[in-house]
Amino acid sequence: MLAYGVAADAVDDYVRIAESTTIECLEKFVEGVISVFEDEYLRKPNLNYLRRLLQMEEGRGFLGMLGSIYCMHWEWKNCPKAWKSMYMNVYHGVATIVLEVVVCSDLWIWHVFFGVSGSKNDINVLDCSPVFDDILNDRAPEVNYTINGNNYTMGYYLVDGIYLEWAAFVKSISKPQKEKHKLFAQYQEGQRKDVKRAFGVLQARFAIICGLARFWKKKKLANIM
Structure with missing residues (x-):
């Protein structure tokens, strides 16, 4: 199964x-x-893996990057009728449950948040997600790096255009005109393909999440995911 x-x-x-x-x-x-x-x-990255992660991403041109954030919808065939409207995905016309992940370039999924209703988009999911809890509670390890002579102590994530203009997010440049902007957009969008590859590998190895979710309880679906 x-x-x-x-x-x-x-x-x-x-x-x-x-x-x-x-x-x-x-x-x-x-x-x-x-x-x-x-x-x-x-688990979240410990100090040893965090150093390895930062070195790995620096080698690909992104100092201080902690991975890419992205969401995937899993269609819920047996969604209870009382919840149908809450989980209805307006783009696909079916009930879905959202999986939010953070993936680094070696395809390690080090953050998983699953169970949000499919009626929400990536921003709404982020509002519920615990991905920034350690930063807000001052428990996150410092990430020190320097870009263009400026020192930074907080890592960042690559995201697509729907996300907000936060310091923790680095988005591509829409319709770049200058050569350096085109180069940055090419690198950013290329790097973000890692998270889509991770979803592809996940679905290829575990076909159960390629099809419809057939259980009635979210807890069982969460355990499978």
Whole structure:
């Protein structure tokens, strides 16, 4: 079910397990994976990885960059009718749940925020997201770098044009005219493809999120994601 996205009753004759038992096994399996690997793979960068991350991104021309922020919608087929309007994605006309991630260039997804209704856009999702909690609570490690003679102590993220003009966001240049602006836009947009590649790899390895979300409870969908 995770790898190929097949229905719970698709292989019941082969594995000799009833549909309800298959679903229960899937739920227990993802809970087990989270229990074993959460501390290592669902954590924020520690100081050692942060140094490696900054060196990696500096080698690609972006000093002080912590990754790219992007959102993906997962269509929720079995969304309860009472929630249908809240989760309705106006662009696609279906109920969706939003996944927000931060991805660095080695495709490590070091920030995950899942469960926001599909009626919200990237900005609304950011308002609910804990991605800046450490900065607001003065717990974030300093990121020191110098650009054009100016010293900075806070890292930043690459984003697309919908995001606000915050110091923590670096966007591309719309309709660049000068050569240096064209060069910057080319590099910024090229670097942001990492997050789309990460989504592509995620969906290729776990086809269950390529199809429709078929569970009724958000908690189970969150565990799968």
